[in-house]
Amino acid sequence: MNYRAPRGTYDILPEDQAHWRHVTETTRRVCELFGYEQIDVPVFEQTGLFERSVGESTDIVEKEMYTFLDRNEERMTLRPEFTAGICRAYAERKLHGRPQPLRLFTIGPAFRYERPQAGRYRQFYQIDVEVLGSQDPAIDLEVMQVAWQIYEAVGIKNLSFQVNSTGCPVCRPGYVEKLRAWYADRLDGICADCARRYEQNPLRLLDCKKEACRAIADEAPRIADSLCDECRTHFDRLRSYLDDLGRPYEVNHRLVRGFDYYTKTVFEVWAEGIGAQNAVCGGGRYDGLIGMVGGPETPAIGFASGIERIILTMKQEGIEPPGVPKPRVFVAYLGAEAKSAAVVLAQELRAAGVGATALWEDRSLKAQMRQADRLGAAYTLIIGEEEVRNGVVMIRRMADSTQASVPRSEAVAAVKEGNTQ
RNA sequence: GUGGGCAUAGCUCAGUUGGUUAGAGCGCUAGACUGUGGCUCUGGAGGUCGCGGGUUCGAAUCCCGUUGCCCACCCCA
Numbered sequence: 001m002n003y004r005a006p007r008g009t010y011d012i013l014p015e016d017q018a019h020w021r022h023v024t025e026t027t028r029r030v031c032e033l034f035g036y037e038q039i040d041v042p043v044f045e046q047t048g049l050f051e052r053s054v055g056e057s058t059d060i061v062e063k064e065m066y067t068f069l070d071r072n073e074e075r076m077t078l079r080p081e082f083t084a085g086i087c088r089a090y091a092e093r094k095l096h097g098r099p100q101p102l103r104l105f106t107i108g109p110a111f112r113y114e115r116p117q118a119g120r121y122r123q124f125y126q127i128d129v130e131v132l133g134s135q136d137p138a139i140d141l142e143v144m145q146v147a148w149q150i151y152e153a154v155g156i157k158n159l160s161f162q163v164n165s166t167g168c169p170v171c172r173p174g175y176v177e178k179l180r181a182w183y184a185d186r187l188d189g190i191c192a193d194c195a196r197r198y199e200q201n202p203l204r205l206l207d208c209k210k211e212a213c214r215a216i217a218d219e220a221p222r223i224a225d226s227l228c229d230e231c232r233t234h235f236d237r238l239r240s241y242l243d244d245l246g247r248p249y250e251v252n253h254r255l256v257r258g259f260d261y262y263t264k265t266v267f268e269v270w271a272e273g274i275g276a277q278n279a280v281c282g283g284g285r286y287d288g289l290i291g292m293v294g295g296p297e298t299p300a301i302g303f304a305s306g307i308e309r310i311i312l313t314m315k316q317e318g319i320e321p322p323g324v325p326k327p328r329v330f331v332a333y334l335g336a337e338a339k340s341a342a343v344v345l346a347q348e349l350r351a352a353g354v355g356a357t358a359l360w361e362d363r364s365l366k367a368q369m370r371q372a373d374r375l376g377a378a379y380t381l382i383i384g385e386e387e388v389r390n391g392v393v394m395i396r397r398m399a400d401s402t403q404a405s406v407p408r409s410e411a412v413a414a415v416k417e418g419n420t421q
Numbered sequence: 422g423u424g425g426g427c428a429u430a431g432c433u434c435a436g437u438u439g440g441u442u443a444g445a446g447c448g449c450u451a452g453a454c455u456g457u458g459g460c461u462c463u464g465g466a467g468g469u470c471g472c473g474g475g476u477u478c479g480a481a482u483c484c485c486g487u488u489g490c491c492c493a494c495c496c497c498a
Contacts, residue, residue, distance in 0.1 A: 004489080007489085007490090058496090059495075059496050059497080060496080060497080063422085063496095064496080064497090080497095081497095081498085110498080112496090112497075112498095114495090114496070114497075115422085115423095115493095115494090115495090116490090116491085117491085117492065117493070117494095118491080118492065118493090119498080120496095120497075120498080124498065125498090126498055127498090128498095193494085193495065196495095204496090209494085257497090258496065258497060259497095268498095275492080275493090276492085276493065276494085277496095277497070277498075279497070279498060280498070281498070282497075282498060283498095303498095304498055305498065306497090306498030307498085308498080309498060310498095332456090332457080334456060364451090364452095364456085364457090365456050365457050365458095366451095366452090366456085366457065366458075367450085367451085367458095368457080368458090369457050369458040369459095370457095370458050370459085371458085372457095372458065373458035373459055374458085374459090380457080380458080382456080382457075384456055385456090386456085394456095394457090396457075396458090398458070398459090401457090401458080401459095403457085
C-alpha cells in the first residue's frame with residue numbers, strides 16, 4: 001500500500017453514513033426548531049485569531065494546531081474549534097447590525113494535532129451552536145436545551161449534564177489566588193502533572209483524574225463561594241431555570257474548561273462507556289471574546305459537540321439510525337438490443353423521480369438478480385430479446401417474488417405507483 | 422511528548438516444541454436444464470505472514486531494529 005490516511009484521520013464509508021446523517025440531520029432540525037440559523041466559516045483562518053481567542057498558553061495553541069505558511073508567507077491555521085471563526089465573522093461581517101441575539105449553528109471538521117485515542121481524532125467533526133448578543137441566563141439555558149434536545153432526538157439516553165460557573169475577570173483572579181494559596185501547603189500530595197498545573201493553570205488542578213489529587217480537589221475552595229455579585233446572580237438564575245425545566249443536571253464545582261475565553265457559565269455533557277474521552281459536549285459563556293477579536297463588546301455563549309463521540313454513544317446504546325435511501329428499481333437486461341432499451345428505461349425512471357440503477361456489465365441474469373437483491377431494490381425490471389420484440393418489460397417485485405409483464409409505456413408509472421400486478 | 426497491547430487473505434481469526442505447495446469461516450466471483458435474487462452444493466480468484474536485518478540446512482514461528490494501528494496519560498469535542 002503506497003498511501004494511507006494520515007494518522008488520526010479516517011474515512012466515513014458508505015455503511016457509516018446512516019449514523020452520520022442521522023446526527024447531522026437531527027441537529028439541523030432541532031437547531032431550526034429553536035430558530036437557529038446555519039453559518040459556515042472557513043476551515044482555516046489567520047493563526048493570530050486562534051492564538052488570541054483560544055489563549056496563547058493553552059495546549060491547543062502551544063502544541064496542537066495545524067499551522068502553516070501559505071504561498072504568500074502568511075501564517076494560517078486549520079481551525080481547532082469553531083467559536084473563534086464565528087466571532088471573527090460576527091465582527092467582520094457586522095452581524096451585530098442584525099436582530100440580537102443572533103442564534104447560529106454550524107457543522108464541520110476541526111483539526112488538532114493530538115495522539116489519537118478512542119473518541120479522539122486529528123480531524124474530527126463537531127456540531128457547534130452559538131448565541132451572540134445576549135447576557136441573559138435564560139439564553140444560557142436555551143443553548144443547553146438545544147444540546148439536550150439534539151441528544152434526545154438522536155435517541156441517546158444515558159447522558160449527564162454538568163454545570164458550573166467559572167467567574168469573570170472581576171472575580172476569577174481572586175479565586176485563582178485563593179486556590180493557589182490553598183494548594184501551596186499541599187504540593188507534596190499532588191502528582192507531577194498537578195505540580196505543573198499549579199504553576200501554569202491552577203484551575204486545572206480541580207479536574208485531575210488521579211485519586212489522590214481528586215481527594216484534595218474535593219476539599220479545595222469552590223469558585224461558587226468566590227463569585228462576584230453579578231456572576232453569582234447569573235448562576236443562580238440559570239440554576240433556577242434549569243430546576244424549572246425539570247431536566248436532571250449536576251452542579252460540578254470541579255468543572256473547568258481549557259480555553260481562556262470562558263466566563264460565567266460552563267457546561268459539559270458526559271457519556272458513559274465510550275472510553276476515557278467521554279465529554280460529548282462542552283461549552284460555556286464567553287462575554288469578552290468578540291471584543292477581543294475586534295468586534296463590539298458583545299456577550300455570547302455556545303457549545304461544541306463531537307459527532308464521533310455522539311455516534312460512539314449511539315452504538316453503545318444500540319440506537320439504529322434510519323436507513324439511507326436505496327434505489328427503488330434495478331434494471332436487468334439480456335443482450336445488446338435490450339441493453340440499449342434498458343439505458344433509456346433507467347433514465348425515464350430517474351426522470352420520473354424513481355431511483356434506478358443497473359449493472360451495465362453484461363453479466364448473467366442470475367448475477368444481475370443477485371445485485372438487485374443486495375442493493376435492496378424493491379423492483380427488478382427485466383428486459384430481454386423477447387420483451388424488446390413485444391414492447392413490454394417484466395416487472396418483478398422482489399419482496400414476494402411475483403412478476404408480471406407490463407407494456408413498456410406503462411412500466412414507469414406502474415413501478416412508481418406500485419401497481420405491478 | 423510518556424506508557425501498555427496488537428500486527429497472518431477484503432473481514433474475523435487458526436497455525437502445534439522453527440520443518441515441505443500458509444489454512445478456516447464470512448465476503449467476492451463463476452457454475453449446478455443454456456432468461457431470474459435471498460437457501461444449498463461445487464469450483465475459482467485473493468496473502469512478499471507490517472517492514473528491514475540476524476540466527477539456522479530451514480523462520481509466520483526465535484533475536485534485534487523499525488513502522489503502523491489500538492488503548493491510556495496529558496489535553497480536549
